[in-house]
Amino acid sequence: MMNKIFTPPLCIQRYEFVIDFVKKNKPKKVVDLGCNDCTLLRKLKFHKEIELLAGLDIDSAVIRDNMYELAPIPTDYLQPGDRPLTIELYQGSVTERDPRTKGFDLVTSIELIEHLQFEDVDRFTEVVFDYMAPVAAIISTPNADFNPLLPGLTGFRHYDHKFEWTKVEFQTWALKVCREFGYEVAFTGVGQIPAQEESIGFCSQIGVFQIDRSGGDAPRLQNNVAEEHLPYRLLYNVVYPSLCDSNIFQRTLVNEVLYWAETLKRVWLEETRGVGEEESEQTDEEEGCSREGMDREESKTGEEQADRERVEVGGRGFEVENVEVGQTGEEQADRERVEAGGRGFEVENVEVGKTGEELADRERVEVGGRGFEVENVEVGQTGEEQADRERVEAGGRGFEVENVEVGGEGRTDMGQEEPYREGQSVCVPLVRLCSCPRVQALSGTVQRLTKFLLEDSRVQLTNDGTAVVLVDSDDEDLEWDENCDNTGTGRFLVSSVENEDWETELGQ
Known part of the structure; x- marks a missing residue:
């Protein structure tokens, strides 16, 4: 009935409230009292900050019917967490004390307390807030003030409810808990309908209890399993794979x-093959232009060179063709071609100065549409060669190139990435x-x-x-x-x- 009134359904809103609390506060150890079919636990297991997830219910049959849904799935093995997740399911009563429930960061009790006999509420209160003493607890229960707004409802909302508290009754109980056990509480809830009176409150009222640290950090109780009676029966236990396991x-x-x-x-193979195909299509045209340029240059006065140089960078060879040195006093800016391992590099504006002069101009090398800037390429006097450290900048990343020789062999030291x-x-x-x-x-x-x-x-x-x-x-x-x-x-x-x-x- 209520699932038709609220969107999303009221039970989903309660689960979402707990999940939002977990996301914000990141508890490592969480126990759900009255876990029933383990729906909330199935949702909480995906939160990597949780290391221990426990559930308790009086009905062992419902736990056995649903417990294997908490088993690890293939994703948990493919993407293990940094720390192992342990899931434990117990059959037992929330009015009994079990040392394995001590020391939790968060205790949840979603629509449970109203299923207890009224005389058991005090025992439940002592077990949760005095014995278990969690850092935080989320307690939700129906709000009896809201019942007249639910169409066709007579009596309690569920046949197994032993009582249902009004807004005032719930808050009175919660404030008493705070006084006796050193907690603070914030009241909220889920489920409202349009045009309802604000004083009525939520359909499900929620108390968020947090331990009062105004007097300093309270001592955390540690499990002492060996010395105490264990009334709960362990029905299911699983440890998820994690990176703490050396083999995993x-x-x-x-x-x-x-x-x-x-x-x-x-x-890399796709890029390499793609560049190779583009370069092969341009080979014939570029070779023809290169030969035509060489024929024109042969008619000019002065010495001319068309030598193949080799530059080695990090053990990889780059062959440089048709580097031309013009007449004294003349400068050229022709497009040359550099071949490296079958891949073509085009070099623009390679300038050679007058005899006896040195230039330090910034040149640009284009490789497959990517620009590389080369600084301080020096050409010495006629017949002399130099091997200076150059710097190549590619996409903002710097590589230093050593021993770039003109007219001879050289080598570069560059980390291979x-x-x-x-x-x-x-x-x-x-x-x-x-x-x-x-x-x-x-x-x-x-x-x-x-x-x-x-x-x-x-x-x-x-x-x-x-x-x-x-x-x-x-x-x-x-x-x-x-x-x-x-x-x-x-x-x-x-x-x-x-x-x-x-x-x-x-x-x-």
Whole structure:
């Protein structure tokens, strides 16, 4: 009946109230008294800050019918939490004391107290606020003042209710709790209808109790299970996978590394093949223009050169063709072509000054539409060559290039961050992998990442241990397409679970 009056249904609004409290206060240990079919527990288990989630109900049959819905799902293994989540379900009465319920950060009692015999309310109060002594407690119960607004209702809202408190009666009980056990309470609730009198209050009234710390932090009671009687019967216990388990941590890290290594490899191969296709289409036209330019230059007075130079950067060779030196007093600005590993780089405005003079002009190199600025490229006197440290800026990232020689061979020292080919394999540097947020969060540093990967046979590293080696083959690419979701971290599964439809879980 009430589910038709309120949107969303009243039971869902109560669960949402608890969840909002958990999100804001982040308790680590939560127990739900009167957990019934474990609906609230199923929703709370997705909050990673919770480390212990317990439920208690007098009806063992309803717990057994629903407890396996709290078992870990595949997503929990693919994306384990930083700390283990333990779930415990007990059969027992809330009027009995069990040391396993001490020391919780939050106790919830949603529409439970009205099911107790009135003479048991005082015992319930002492167990919760004196014996269990949680940091916070959320108690909800029907508001009898609201009952006349519910169409067709006669008597109590449920056949098992032993009493229903008015707004004044509930607040009187709650304030007495605060005085006797050192708590503070805030009154609120869920469920209102348009045009109702404000004095009536909510359909479900809620008291949020928090321990009074005005006199300093109260001592937390610790479990002393060995010395006390255990009246509750444990029906279900499960510990979720977490990164605290070394085997799970190792598997999770390796899965992340392989996932991102394959992703980076595929992106790099697509970019490399795309640039190669574009460059091959322009080869004939550019070679023709280059030969025509050379024929024109041969008719001019002075010495002319068209030598192939080689620049090595980080062990990778770049061949420079048709670098022309004009006549004394003349400067040229022709478009030249640099080829590096089959990829074309166009160089604009390479200027050579007069004999005996040195220039330090900023040139621009365009590579596949991306600009690289080169500073301080110096050409010395005729017959002399220099090897100065240059700086290349690409997309705001600086790389220093050493020993760039004109007319000879040189070498550069530059950290390799992008994938590169080695035979039939593609190597993805660990430096690049460690920049992936999830890998970095798990490993911390490249040194630690290397250590973990050396201990796992599923990962092949280069001889120097600086890169992951992946096979580049069509068969392997096909297999990756079919299985990439299995190697990943289950992000989409998490999304689908967290957005479950609460409308299917209605009920008082």
